[in-house]
Amino acid sequence: MSDILPEAHPLPPTPPIPPGWEAVLVQCVAAVRTRYRLRWNGLHGVGHWARVLENGLRLATATPGIRADVISGFAVLHDSCRHNDLTDPGHGARAAVLVRQLHDEGILPLDADGLALLERACRTHTGGRIPEVPTIMACWDSDRLDLPRISGIEVRVDWLGTLCARDPAFVDAATDRARRRVFPYRHLFDA
């Protein structure tokens, strides 16, 4: 009998980063690192951004019309301007300002529609009605699907917008990754 045991709960492969966006995300992370006020590996830090990226790219893969470039930018920027790990209602608006700044500096190669989507997704992601724009809806979903990283918190399916995110199997898989603090795409954040 073999003494090599199968890995417990092997992780499925992560979806690919959109073409050209690995370098973009590395530059965004470097820009954020110089100004981030909280613990880099904290509750709203890089592990969370990485799981939001995986959730979002899975939603983009499964749903026609969702912009994977906007999803990717949202993952690494939406919590980048937090001043605390609690409510901080202004952090989305501050992130939207940073999005515009990074675009103006040539770091975020988004067209006008993509820039508007990313600004709006960041500015509004802290609450309100589920948006009717699929890409923004997926940005919000990708974030909310990682809430179970907080002990005792479950995903609220009625807070999710996309059909794919509402699938119980999708919620279960994201919950498992959140609880296990899985850290995908780590190379983007260690560069």
Ligand SMILES: [Fe+2]
């Ligand atoms: Fe978040």
